[in-house]
Amino acid sequence: xxxxxxxxxxxxxxxxxxxxxxxxxxxxxxxxxxxxxxxxxxxxxxxxxxxxxxxxxxxxxxxxxxxxxxxxxxxxxxxxxxxxxxxxxxxxxxxxxxxxxxxxxxxxxxxxxxxxxxxxxxxxxxxxxxxxxxxxxxxxxxxxxxxxxxxxxxxxxxxxxxxxxxxxxxxxxxxxxxxxxxxxxxxxxxxxxxxxxxxxxxxxxxxxxxxxxxxxxxxxxxxxxxxxxxxxxxxxxxxxxxxxxxxxxxxxxxxxxxxxxxxxxxxxxxxxxxxxxxxxxxxxxxxxxxxxxxxxxxxxxxxxxxxxxxxxxxxxxxxxxxxxxxxxxxxxxxxxxxxxxxxxxxxxxxxxxxxxxxx
Numbered sequence: 291x292x293x294x295x296x297x298x299x300x301x302x303x304x305x306x307x308x309x310x311x312x313x314x315x316x317x318x319x320x321x322x323x324x325x326x327x328x329x330x331x332x333x334x335x336x337x338x339x340x341x342x343x344x345x346x347x348x349x350x351x352x353x354x355x356x357x358x359x360x361x362x363x364x365x366x367x368x369x370x371x372x373x374x375x376x377x378x379x380x381x382x383x384x385x386x387x388x389x390x391x392x393x394x395x396x397x398x399x400x401x402x403x404x405x406x407x408x409x410x411x412x413x414x415x416x417x418x419x420x421x422x423x424x425x426x427x428x429x430x431x432x433x434x435x436x437x438x439x440x441x442x443x444x445x446x447x448x449x450x451x452x453x454x455x456x457x458x459x460x461x462x463x464x465x466x467x468x469x470x471x472x473x474x475x476x477x478x479x480x481x482x483x484x485x486x487x488x489x490x491x492x493x494x495x496x497x498x499x500x501x502x503x504x505x506x507x508x509x510x511x512x513x514x515x516x517x518x519x520x521x522x523x524x525x526x527x528x529x530x531x532x533x534x535x536x537x538x539x540x541x542x543x544x545x546x547x548x549x550x551x552x553x554x555x556x557x558x559x560x561x562x563x564x565x566x567x568x569x570x571x572x573x574x575x576x577x578x579x580x581x582x583x584x585x586x587x588x589x590x591x592x593x594x595x596x597x598x599x600x601x602x603x604x605x606x607x608x609x610x611x612x613x614x615x616x617x618x619x620x621x622x623x624x625x626x627x628x629x630x631x632x633x634x635x636x637x638x639x640x641x642x643x644x645x646x647x648x649x
Contacts, residue, residue: 292314292435292436292464292465292466293339294338294339301435301437304437311430311437314338315336315337315338315430315437315465316335316336316430316439317429317430317439318334319332319428320332320333322348322371325370326372327370327371327372327373328373329348329373330346330348330349330372331348331422332344332347332348333346333347333426333428335439335461335470336439337439337463337465337466337467337468338465338466339465339466339468340357340359340360340468341356341463341467342356342358343355343356343357343392343470344356346391347423347443348373348374349373349374349419349420350394350418350419350420350422350423350445351441351443351459351461352391352393352395352419353391353392353393353470353472354371354390354391354392355392356392358468358566359563359633361497361562361563362497363392363494363495363498363631364390364493364494365390365391365493365496366389366390366391367388367389368589369386369389372389374420374421374422377417379413379417380411381404382404382413383413383414384414384415385414387420390592392492392493392494393472393490393493393629394419394493395488395489395490395491396416396419396488396489396490396491396596396598397416397447397489398416398417398418398457398486398487399416399417399447399484399485399486399487399605400485400487400605401415401416401489401598401600401605402414402489402600402603402605402608403602403603403604404604405603405605405607406606407605407606407609408606412604412605418445418447418457421445421446421447422445423444423445423459424445426441426443427441427442428441428442430465436464436465437464437465437466438462438463438465439462439464439465440460440463441460441461442458442459443459444456444458444459445457445459454478454484455476455477455478455479455480455484455617456479457475457476458474458477459473459474460472468630468632468633469628469629469630470628471626471627471629472626472629473624473626474488474625474626474627475622475625476488476623476624477620477621477622478618478620478621478622479620481619482619483616483617483618483619484616484617485609485614485615486615486617486623487598487599487600487608487615488577488598488625489579489596489597489598489599489602490596490598490627491594491596492570492594492595492596492597493593494557494568494592494593494595495591495592495593497559498557498559498566498568499529499559499591499592499593500529500559500561500562501529501530501531502529503557503559504557504558504560505526505527505558505582505593505595506555506556506557506558506645506646507527507543507555507556507580508545508546508547508554508555508645508646508649509543509544509545510544510545510546511543511544512526512541512544513544514539514540514541514542515539515581515601515602515603519539519540519541522539526539526541526584529584529586529593530586532586532587532591533586533587533588534588535587536585536586538583538584538587539583539584539585540581540582540584541582542581542582542601543555543580543581543582545580546649547573547574547648548649550573551574551575551576552571552573552574553571553573554570554645555569555595555645556568556570556632556641556642556645557593557595558641558642560635560638563633564634565634565635565637565638566632566633567631567638567641568629568630568631569629569630569641569645570595570597570627570628570629571627571628571630572597572625572628573626576599577597577598577627579597579598579599579600579601580595580596580597580598581594581596581598581601581602582594582596583596583602597627600613600614600615601613
């Protein structure tokens with residue numbers, strides 16, 4: 291039942307008070323019009339509870355800016371949101387169109403660092419974030435006493451004599467709730483086994499990320515990707531002011547989970563307003579890795595929370611360590627990521643307690 295502006299209203303009571311549901315929340319389809327962003331289709335969500343965010347249908351149905359009660363949650367890069375034709379797949383070219391945002395998906399056939407695998411030169415983080423969606427739909431509907439706002443689209447990563455993977459994505463939010471859910475299905479529509487890597491690159495920035503911010507995770511252990519990361523593990527989960535000349539670091543968290551495989555991590559800033567946190571809930575049976583990208587540089591002041599079915603060192607490395615996932619012909623994989631905002635010190639304390647009790 292929607293709770294709006296301090297009141298909990300049944301559907302009929304709410305409909306008595308508005309001319310259209312757009313008055314209190316919903317999703318609207320727009321098209322960006324300037325510079326290298328021109329032509330990118332977007333879907334603007336308003337949840338009616340202070341959580342607003344933009345889904346880029348023209349860029350893989352990923353999520354760009356997100357705010358809560360006026361507080362920005364996501365880090366946004368200086369690149370803007372370039373349209374797909376500007377994508378440079380070779381080497382580190384992905385970074386030229388990496389806008390940041392609350393979610394940028396990596397995959398579907400490769401992800402992570404540029405690498406050579408089986409004689410094929412693979413660039414950074416894959417192609418799916420640059421594939422415009424087809425069969426896009428959006429709207430809202432009543433589910434019992436709850437009003438659900440949604441957008442859906444499909445991205446196909448395919449080539450002749452190569453992969454044929456279809457990603458169907460639905461993003462939903464409930465009116466009056468400060469959360470959203472990403473529900474993905476990846477289907478191998480080819481006739482041969484296909485390597486499959488997927489990583490949810492969630493990028494948090496100022497003011498949520500600031501001096502005093504903490505990453506709370508039910509980690510059984512933490513490892514560093516490289517020597518510098520290993521040397522800074524003791525400071526992995528806490529944050530300070532931007533560092534001149536900062537070097538990026540990547541940590542791998544071995545997460546504890548509940549009996550059903552679900553787990554949760556949160557980025558908590560107790561000093562922001564009355565206290566604010568963004569949490570990520572997913573199932574470790576499907577997303578069995580959590581990479582943490584910590585980049586406390588000037589301008590590039592960002593924390594990446596990255597659940598995935600892989601790490602970030604590239605497909606050949608995944609193959610070497612025996613962890614590379616493969617989809618059989620006609621096989622489907624489902625992934626669910628729930629992103630929630632928590633506000634207020636009492637609620638933050640309860641969230642932290644819940645996370646630390648996992649496992």
